[in-house]
Amino acid sequence: MKLSKYLRNNFLIILLFIVITAITNLMLVSFKTDIQAILGIDITVIIGFILYIIYDFNRRKKFYNKFLNDLDLLDKKYLITEMIEKPNFYEGEILYDALYDIDKSMSEKIKEYSLSIADFKEYIELWIHEVKLPLASMNLIIHNHKELSDKKIIEQLKRIDDDVEQVLYYVRSENAEKDYLIKETELDRAISNVAMRNKDILLENNIDFEVEVGNKKVLTDSKWLEFIVNQIVSNSIKYIRDGVEHLIRITAEENSKSIFLKIYDNGIGIEKSDIPKVFDKTFTGNNGRKIETSTGMGLYIAKQLCKKLGHKITIDSKENEYTEVSIIFNKNDFLNVAK
Amino acid sequence: MKNILIVEDDKVISDELKNLLDNAGYNGIILKDFDNSLEEVKKINPDLILLDINIPKLNGELVLQKIRKESNVPIIMVTSKNSEADEVLSMSYGADDYITKPYNPTILLLRINAIFKRMENKNDVxxxxxxxxxxxxxxxxxxxxxxxxxxxxxxxxxxxxxxxxxxxxxxxxxxxxxxxxxxxxxxxxxxxxxxxxxxxxxxxxxxxxxxxxxxxxxxx
CATH class of the missing domain: 1.10.10.10 (Winged helix-like DNA-binding domain superfamily/Winged helix DNA-binding domain)
Known part of the structure; x- marks a missing residue:
């Protein structure tokens, strides 16, 4: 709170004081009062007024400065009434009481919403586990009854499973709760699971799948990592380019600080102007328009999960040549991960 | 012939699992009485157990712990809970493997086979x-x-x-x-x-x- 602004705000009162003092002086002069008496009265009145201004400014300053300062420090601004004391001036009291009511109703609303979101999340997770049962039965039935079986049905089942997983991880990525567990994970095992998931569709589309990750280990949640890699590989499969031998190559590199997992494909690539937006929610871009099944959620969720796990994810691409997605893991950086 | 006990409350899945195991040369047995699962397990004395974590009236992890107290029979957790925490927990309770639904049936058979091989510890020849x-x-x-x-x-x-x-x-x-x-x-x-x-x-x-x-x- 600034004194100059406070004075400007109280301009009328100050003006009124000066005018009244002037009128009083004039009256006293016209009554032929002793000049020294007038001076004495003026000094007393002016000092009194200034003292009042200083007092009033200070009590307001004390309240508002703390108020603004606390507000600045607060992560959840609506909790401000928990931090400040009730002020000792009238408008301040009104403000304080009003804020208290507003915050209370806000907190109640927030609680209501977070409970309902938690309920919804719980239901979605439950539903996902339920829907996996018929999927599992169908996989078994197809396997056991070869006469019914058709690769196309298995592929469609896999699509359902992928979409269901996407919902599951969307729910996981959007919620503050930590339902992941970070431990040392072998890259080749995670990739092997992704490969197995996509085996049929890779073979069907004649896509060569090359993996050279050695025996590198990273600190991550293996299930989350599998989901992330599966999103990227699914994209590579979706966006293959005609006229070349299709290739997806997964490699790993490392330097003193990080391990890089690189997923390269020689697919249709991404238009330069679209690259910065591929991790945005529901962004589909030019490629998405070519392929009907794009929801624009896969890479967004992948990025959110990476953020939570403390990994970086970047993309590099040239249209009609290649796309390379890199996931960057911190090395033995327990502190960073634990955050 | 090896007996494999299927602990699974979804009837379609348990029937098809039995079918799969029988075709692969095992003897699949479906656990029917969940109320007395532990006694049933003892009575059947299987060579391997496929155990679902989410069974009504039955906490799969608890069952796993209880079985482990008494026997070293290999147990594969078969579940739709795709979470690292659940997997780590199951393994720490003594499960031999953890597979999430929907799984590839061939993979399940390979895993079962791998466990038996590991157990028999033959010289692999x-x-x-x-x-x-x-x-x-x-x-x-x-x-x-x-x-x-x-x-x-x-x-x-x-x-x-x-x-x-x-x-x-x-x-x-x-x-x-x-x-x-x-x-x-x-x-x-x-x-x-x-x-x-x-x-x-x-x-x-x-x-x-x-x-x-x-x-x-x-x-x-």
């Missing part, structure tokens, strides 16, 4: 007629000579050998290869099978691997 097959060293031999099989050829041969007399689909072979991180394509599979045939012919087994059109292969 297999035989085919008068041939000695050593997957670890990657060789097949008889009294007179010895040939080296590549990793892929060995995976294919041992899979055929394990299912000897039964039809093995190309998909099964592919699954086993991919499961061993050999991400080969259809052409490469053809090449590997024909090389394997050549090597077997060298030992005098000319038509050992028979092609069944539209179905797969069979090792005679």
């Amino acid at each position: 297999l035989t085919y007629n008068n041939l000695v097959v050593d997957p670890k060293k990657g060789i097949i031999k008889n009294e007179k000579k010895e040939l080296i099989l590549t990793k892929n050829e060995m995976i294919i041969f041992t899979f055929l050998l394990f299912n000897r007399g039964n039809i093995v689909t190309r998909d099964d072979l592919m699954t086993d290869l991919w499961n061993n991180n050999e991400y080969i394509n259809d052409n490469a599979l053809n090449v590997n099978i024909s090389r394997l045939r050549t090597k077997l012919t060298d030992f005098g087994y000319e038509d050992a691997i028979e092609t069944r059109k539209g179905q797969g292969y069979i090792l005679k």
Whole structure:
């Protein structure tokens, strides 16, 4: 709170004081009062007024400065009434009481919403586990009854499973709760699971799948990592380019600080102007328009999960040549991960 | 014949699982009485248990802990809970493996097979007629000579050998290869099978691997 602004705000009162003092002086002069008496009265009145201004400014300053300062420090601004004391001036009291009511109703609303979101999340997770049962039965039935079986049905089942997983991880990525567990994970095992998931569709589309990750280990949640890699590989499969031998190559590199997992494909690539937006929610871009099944959620969720796990994810691409997605893991950086 | 106990409350899944296990040469038994699961398990005395975590009236993890207190029977957790925490927890309670639904049935069989192999702890040497097959060293031999099989050829041969007399689909072979991180394509599979045939012919087994059109292969 600034004194100059406070004075400007109280301009009328100050003006009124000066005018009244002037009128009083004039009256006293016209009554032929002793000049020294007038001076004495003026000094007393002016000092009194200034003292009042200083007092009033200070009590307001004390309240508002703390108020603004606390507000600045607060992560959840609506909790401000928990931090400040009730002020000792009238408008301040009104403000304080009003804020208290507003915050209370806000907190109640927030609680209501977070409970309902938690309920919804719980239901979605439950539903996902339920829907996996018929999927599992169908996989078994197809396997056991070869006469019914058709690769196309298995592929469609896999699509359902992928979409269901996407919902599951969307729910996981959007919620503050930590339902992941970070431990040392072998890259080749995670990739092997992704490969197995996509085996049929890779073979069907004649896509060569090359993996050279050695025996590198990273600190991550293996299930989350599998989901992330599966999103990227699914994209590579979706966006293959005609006229070349299709290739997806997964490699790993490392330097003193990080391990890089690189997923390269020689697919249709991404238009330069679209690259910065591929991790945005529901962004589909030019490629998405070519392929009907794009929801624009896969890479967004992948990025959110990476953020939570403390990994970086970047993309590099040239249209009609290649796309390379890199996931960057911190090395033995327990502190960073634990955050 | 090995008895495998299926602890699963979804009837379709448990029936199909039994079907799958029976076809693969095991004896699948479905647990019916969940109220007395522990006594049932003791009575049946299976060689392996497929245990679902989410069974009404039954906490899979608790059952797992209780079984572990009394026996070392191999247990594979089969569940739709796809979470690292659940997996780590299950393994720490003494599960031997953890598979999430929906799983590839061939993979499930491979995992079961792997557990039995690990348990029997045989010296891993297999035989085919008068041939000695050593997957670890990657060789097949008889009294007179010895040939080296590549990793892929060995995976294919041992899979055929394990299912000897039964039809093995190309998909099964592919699954086993991919499961061993050999991400080969259809052409490469053809090449590997024909090389394997050549090597077997060298030992005098000319038509050992028979092609069944539209179905797969069979090792005679």
